[in-house]
Amino acid sequence: MVFQKRSSSEMECGGGQVAEMPRVPKxxxxxxxxxxxxxxxxxxxxxxxxxxxxxxxxxxxxxEGSLGNMSTGAPALSACAKDVRVKQEQCDEExxxxxxxxxxxxxxxxxxxxxxxxxxxxxTHAPNEDPKAKSxxxxxxxxxxxxxxxxxxxxxxxxxxxxxxxxxxxxAFTGDAVASLMPTGTAGFHKIAPDMYNLxxxxxVDVKPPPLVSSDSTGEMxxxxxxxxxxxxxxxxxxxxxxxxxxxxDDDDKSSGCTHPCTTTNRDFKPNCTAEHSRVRKLLTCKYRxxxxxxxxKSDLSYSDVERKPSFRNKKMHYTRQRxxxxxxxxxxxxxxxxxxxxxxxxANGKGNTKVTGRNSHAASLEANKGTNSMxxxxxxxxxxxxxxxVPELLVEIPESATVGxxxxxxxxxxxxxxxxxxxxxxxxxxxxxxxxxxxxxQAGIGQDDMLDNLGFSLEPNCTxxxxxxxxxxxxxxxxTIDTTEPLARIAPADSSSKHGEVDVSQELALTPLAMNxxxxxxxxxxxxxxxxxxxxxxxxxxALVLVAPADPNAGAVVPAxxxxxxxxxxxxxxxxxxxxxxxxxxxxxxxxxxxxxxxxVKLRAFENAKHRTYVDLxxxxxxxxxxxxxxxxxxxxxxxxxxxxxxxxxxxxYWSQQQAKLQPKTPPLAEARLLT
DNA sequence: ATTAGGG
DNA sequence: CCCTAAT
Numbered sequence: 001m002v003f004q005k006r007s008s009s010e011m012e013c014g015g016g017q018v019a020e021m022p023r024v025p026k027x028x029x030x031x032x033x034x035x036x037x038x039x040x041x042x043x044x045x046x047x048x049x050x051x052x053x054x055x056x057x058x059x060x061x062x063x064e065g066s067l068g069n070m071s072t073g074a075p076a077l078s079a080c081a082k083d084v085r086v087k088q089e090q091c092d093e094e095x096x097x098x099x100x101x102x103x104x105x106x107x108x109x110x111x112x113x114x115x116x117x118x119x120x121x122x123x124t125h126a127p128n129e130d131p132k133a134k135s136x137x138x139x140x141x142x143x144x145x146x147x148x149x150x151x152x153x154x155x156x157x158x159x160x161x162x163x164x165x166x167x168x169x170x171x172a173f174t175g176d177a178v179a180s181l182m183p184t185g186t187a188g189f190h191k192i193a194p195d196m197y198n199l200x201x202x203x204x205v206d207v208k209p210p211p212l213v214s215s216d217s218t219g220e221m222x223x224x225x226x227x228x229x230x231x232x233x234x235x236x237x238x239x240x241x242x243x244x245x246x247x248x249x250d251d252d253d254k255s256s257g258c259t260h261p262c263t264t265t266n267r268d269f270k271p272n273c274t275a276e277h278s279r280v281r282k283l284l285t286c287k288y289r290x291x292x293x294x295x296x297x298k299s300d301l302s303y304s305d306v307e308r309k310p311s312f313r314n315k316k317m318h319y320t321r322q323r324x325x326x327x328x329x330x331x332x333x334x335x336x337x338x339x340x341x342x343x344x345x346x347x348a349n350g351k352g353n354t355k356v357t358g359r360n361s362h363a364a365s366l367e368a369n370k371g372t373n374s375m376x377x378x379x380x381x382x383x384x385x386x387x388x389x390x391v392p393e394l395l396v397e398i399p400e401s402a403t404v405g406x407x408x409x410x411x412x413x414x415x416x417x418x419x420x421x422x423x424x425x426x427x428x429x430x431x432x433x434x435x436x437x438x439x440x441x442x443q444a445g446i447g448q449d450d451m452l453d454n455l456g457f458s459l460e461p462n463c464t465x466x467x468x469x470x471x472x473x474x475x476x477x478x479x480x481t482i483d484t485t486e487p488l489a490r491i492a493p494a495d496s497s498s499k500h501g502e503v504d505v506s507q508e509l510a511l512t513p514l515a516m517n518x519x520x521x522x523x524x525x526x527x528x529x530x531x532x533x534x535x536x537x538x539x540x541x542x543x544a545l546v547l548v549a550p551a552d553p554n555a556g557a558v559v560p561a562x563x564x565x566x567x568x569x570x571x572x573x574x575x576x577x578x579x580x581x582x583x584x585x586x587x588x589x590x591x592x593x594x595x596x597x598x599x600x601x602v603k604l605r606a607f608e609n610a611k612h613r614t615y616v617d618l619x620x621x622x623x624x625x626x627x628x629x630x631x632x633x634x635x636x637x638x639x640x641x642x643x644x645x646x647x648x649x650x651x652x653x654x655y656w657s658q659q660q661a662k663l664q665p666k667t668p669p670l671a672e673a674r675l676l677t
Numbered sequence: 678a679t680t681a682g683g684g
Numbered sequence: 685c686c687c688t689a690a691t
Contacts, residue, residue, distance in 0.1 A: 573685070573686075574685065574686085575685095576685070577685095597680070597681085598680095599679075599680070599681095600678080600679060600680085615678095615679070615680085616679085616680085616681095616685085616686090617685075619680075619681080619682095620685065620686090623682090
């Protein structure tokens, strides 16, 4: 069972160059696994802020070409001696592997066996001997790769825009990016593009347009301008493409931008909008469905709660329960989640994304004169002015052909729907939530004097929570929300809620498409992987616009209100970041070469720059891929993975399993013998 | 820090 | 994805 191993090996270590590379002792290996803990330093969870900080830092640190490179694309986050070392090491390892495996592999007809041999076709065979030629080849590869990335990432231009130093520094990711996103700025890459396509998705080439990669990937494929990653594969010339490396650090953030929700036909999520649901719900649900079908899968939904669940996810019981519930309350959760999402965003927005928000802030300004309703005589009327209310996240889908006017109308409808029944107002006084509705303003101590400064209003999602939980949503840290520092993604419901157990607060952001990226602060955190890799079906006619308005999760925008501290929800579950097809591709490629059981290497090889993908994640992903490949297509959920890749997954899995078995011929043989006997 | 598995 | 146990 040799399948394409050979090619892989060649690709990576093909040239004689590799052999010469110094071996790097394992001990010397750089430790770059990214740990969640790292990001969890008190008060700061890995989130938008971190991301921004990171990015900014890099830009600054690498000040060098960053700017220069900007034009080309993303800041070269990696590119360093370190990388070199690693690469060498990898090559080295690969060589070993190669030597190990090559034998039979040679005998094997790669083209026949490997599906992805298609890829190879596109690659030129590099001259093996001639050094010069070799280097040329490398260059070529580099180009190709960059191209690939370009193609993959739907929008280089966009990324570049977003990553412009200025924007980073200012912390404002302009919404403009969105516009720019659309056009895939692969200007110079077209020539190669075709090949790349093949590379990526041989099967679909004909049908698929340029963006092979999911939006998600887009982000990730930063364009490393000059600094194109010379990944391991590069060193050798020939089939360079093979060494596709997924660099998505910021991945999401960047990525998020690009995509159109390719409404891939994938399985549509079918929410059952029943009468019981509030208008809002219906609206939302339906919208979602239209907008981000892929996201609406059960899995997504289901995860939502779990993921976002408050800290206590400790117990298994808890988990189990949650899961059960997921199933049971899918629909409802969806809604709830929705609400929650909105809130989260709101919170985030509330904080600091002023700038960022630009486009996002579709805050509805409401001028409210809340007088103590005409009370008789002695009662003084209190005049309140609410500068603005922020509306929770809204998802709006509208055809590109639609007019601006219709867009406005659509948004209005969405807003109206939400206001109509999806929200309720919370009142804060001196930072404290005023719960007793029966109290008079006077009793509550709300007077004209300091009122403006101490009174705040918030919009709260008025969703139905888990029945079991009596607690009102409001209980959830109402005030806390305001903390500016809070990276929204992380926001978690107050402890209380968690205690009560299942608060449905699922805050998964996954649903949010495009816009998210620009959420200033929250940047990193969430952006859902908007993309889908299937460029193919991207329904062109309708794009989804996501309006993420700042709404406050638990507390909406509060006028003055104080900014209280936020509970350090430290143990937040990492946000779910579905693997894009591009990532899967990279993973498969890496595993084909390295085998299973070497996740750290796989990580280094293909996801070195994807800080959020740990080797454990990769291992898990492989696990799921194997499973996915084993089940019927109808059973699969989420963004569909090309069958071609799945086939490769199975092939690789089988191959490596066998290899592993060979190494440990304990009982297997015996068993067979017994049977035979 | 990694790997392997179960949840 | 998380968590744990075993390396």
